[in-house]
Amino acid sequence: MNINLPDYFDAYARDYSLYKGGASCYEDGCLYRGLIMLHEATGEERWFRHLKRLADAQVRPNGELAGYTVDEYNIDNVLPGRAFLYLAGRTGDDRYRKAADLLAKQLETHPRIEAGPHWHKLRYPHQVWLDGLYMALPFKAEYAAAARQSRLAEQALGEMLSALRLTEDKDANLYRHGYDESRQQKWADPATGLSPAHWGRSLGWLAMALVDLIDALPPGASTNQLSARLLSLLLRLQELQLPDGRWLQVIDQPELAGNYAESSATAMLAYAYMKAARLPGLSPALADTGQKALDGLMTNAMIKNADGRTVLGNICCVAGLGGFDGNYRDGTPEYYLTEVLHDDDIKGVAPLMMAYSEFVSAGDAMAGQDRITA
Known part of the structure; x- marks a missing residue:
């Protein structure tokens, strides 16, 4: 199926309803990241207009955010702050900067485990999830640059390195979805505090957190440590990539x-x-693996739904650890296969926007152009 991705993204953004009825949330923040990257890669104003229209529905004139309360201490809520920094820089409108300031203030008092990283949420105490590293740490580094607070960048770097040490599964050369400092959760290994499985999307969140954080940090020995960790992870994940270019829900258990x-x-x-391929010290050849994955999605996951509309299929709607919606998520490999799939869920579409933006930025020399229409 020959698909014009920009047209697909444009229609998706045009018809998008704010994910949680208007309350500021990470799902909308994912879309904002995708639109920002499309705007940066193409220079087309339609992406900025979509971004501003949607964000303006959530940012009040005084910088307050719809549905947001700081004392929820939900790390997911921080992700939209990256879009507010972008909008503040592009428009000069102070309300966006105030919204970013609000989220930065959350991180000042957000509870932490003893080793430094923030709790995932107040309702998930003493826990670090890979998801949360993407939600908070690139924002912290980007805010540090905007506010000229270098200590925040150093903090983000230290927290990432600490979280990597805590969640690492050295035998598998991968990272587990969650870590419980208290060892109180039923999903937590009593010795290590780790959850049982390697969930594909949690490793996706981690990989995106690493490339974005490295990109936002100044060069130095500690940043080089992150780059080494990233390269090791990407080389391991190459071994787990399916022949069609995709990765599994439970990534290491075919x-x-x-x-x-x-x-x-x-x-x-x-x-x-694809982003790692252009970071200092990493190999441009990494882009080939990203291209293979993008081709794999285009060939195997872009489908027509019952209404004849092109959608991205096979997206896990949500997965997590511990109590949620009256159920206890035990983090076993089998658990991750019970979660519902939703076509066109933003957690799949927004990263597709990001991947396509990297493809555009890299130029037409990359393979697979016959299936990816500009």
């Missing part, structure tokens, strides 16, 4: 009954590989 190629993890990793 023999697991019911396991499937999941689109959000694949899109996130496509973006991470």
